[in-house]
Amino acid sequence: MPQDEIELAAAVHYSFLPGPYTNDWLDIDVRIRPHGVIGGDYCSIFPLSEQRLVLCMCDAVGHGVAAALFAARINSFVMANAHQVSDPCELVVSLNAFLCQRLAITGMYASFFTLFVDLEEMVCEYAGAAHPPAIYHDRRRNTCEALDSETTLLGLEDPLPVACAAGHHALCSGDRIIMYTDGLVEAKNGQAQQFGQAGLTAFSRRHAALGVGDFNRQLIQNIEDFAEHEIGDDMLLMTLCVK
Numbered sequence: 001m002p003q004d005e006i007e008l009a010a011a012v013h014y015s016f017l018p019g020p021y022t023n024d025w026l027d028i029d030v031r032i033r034p035h036g037v038i039g040g041d042y043c044s045i046f047p048l049s050e051q052r053l054v055l056c057m058c059d060a061v062g063h064g065v066a067a068a069l070f071a072a073r074i075n076s077f078v079m080a081n082a083h084q085v086s087d088p089c090e091l092v093v094s095l096n097a098f099l100c101q102r103l104a105i106t107g108m109y110a111s112f113f114t115l116f117v118d119l120e121e122m123v124c125e126y127a128g129a130a131h132p133p134a135i136y137h138d139r140r141r142n143t144c145e146a147l148d149s150e151t152t153l154l155g156l157e158d159p160l161p162v163a164c165a166a167g168h169h170a171l172c173s174g175d176r177i178i179m180y181t182d183g184l185v186e187a188k189n190g191q192a193q194q195f196g197q198a199g200l201t202a203f204s205r206r207h208a209a210l211g212v213g214d215f216n217r218q219l220i221q222n223i224e225d226f227a228e229h230e231i232g233d234d235m236l237l238m239t240l241c242v243k
Contacts, residue, residue, distance in 0.1 A: 003037075006065065010038035013068045016075070018045040020213065025051070025119040026242050029212035033183075033220050033235040040067030040110070041181045041236035044075050046082045051119040054082045054091075057131065057238060059181045060110040070108045074099070074154075078114075088114045088127035089164035092151065096129070099155035109155035113179060117240075122171045127164050129154045132182050133197070137204045139174035144201035147177070176212070176241040178204060183233030187223050195226050212239045 014032060021028040030043060040060025047053045056078050060070040077098055078091065085091045091114055099109070111131035117124045126134065128149025136145045150165040178200065187195045203219055210218065216237050224231065 006037050009065050009068065010034070013038055013072065016072070017043065021045050023050070023119075024243070025122075026117075026240055027212045028055070028238065028240045029216045031216040031220055031235075031237045033224075033231065033237075035183065035231060035234045036063050038065060038068050039063045039234040040071045041183070041234040042068075042071035042075055043179065043236060043238045044078055045238075046079065048083060053117050053119075054078070055115040055117065055179065055238065055240065056091075056112070057114075057179045057181065057236065058110045058112045059131065059234075059236075061108055063234075066106070066108070070103070070106065070110065073103065074110060074112070087166055088116050088125055089166045092127050092129055092154070092164045093160065096154040096160055097158050100158035103155060109153045111149070111182075112154050113149060115177065115179070115240075117171070119171075122242075123168060124171055124177070125166050125168050127151075127166045129160075129164070132180060132185060134180075135178040135197070135200060135204060136169055137176045137178065137201075137208065138172070139176070139208055140172070142205050142208060144204055145169075146197070171242050173242055174208075176204070176215070176239055179238045179240075181234060181236040183231065183235040184223060184237060186233060187227040187231050187235070189226050190228060195223050199223075199226070212241045215239055215241075 043057040060067040113128040113131040133146035
């Protein structure tokens with residue numbers, strides 16, 4: 001594919017990423033730092049009602065237009081089905097079945113993480129498939145907790161060889177949830193040391209007072225400085241802060 005067409009495809013692909021989202025209860029900001037022109041990192045925000053929304057993040061294997069299309073197909077499935085499922089695991093299981101049944105011929109697969117937010121009850125429910133753990137930062141205690149993925153990559157085997165298990169967490173004012181793809185924590189410095197989950201949690205504790213937009217911008221900059229701008233993978237970051 002000619003370079004100008006790849007760049008055009010990238011412009012279309014990244015235009016579908018959500019912009020800043022805010023309501024009376026929370027603020028969300030999304031940042032992407034592509035490694036190449038186009039890749040398979042993607043996230044979504046789906047408001048189901050004024051007080052309920054679904055957040056999703058995926059990382060399709062590989063780079064290029066095929067990975068971007070695979071991620072876009074995941075996004076369109078979630079868009080069509082988010083209103084019809086009752087919990088995160090139902091979404092994970094149905095998405096895996098769809099990928100195995102309809103896209104097995106591609107040989108592609110993806111990690112996935114989803115967060116169901118209930119702002120009436122001020123709780124969230126989450127589930128992940130081989131995706132890096134989201135980080136829950138407790139502002140009052142200034143502590144961080146990993147929200148782990150419990151099942152395997154999607155698109156390889158149906159039914160899933162490891163059962164999906166959903167987790168729950170209360171939402172408190174000032175707290176934040178950080179969702180990201182693996183390029184963010186796998187960035188390495190000149191001594192081959194990874195930024196890692198430890199770097200992410202330390203940054204979050206150090207900058208607890210920042211709003212989500214400044215937090216995301218400064219985190220990406222911090223990682224670029226750490227790796228001396230030699231980033232080997234896409235970095236996608238979505239941060240939610242409870243007001």
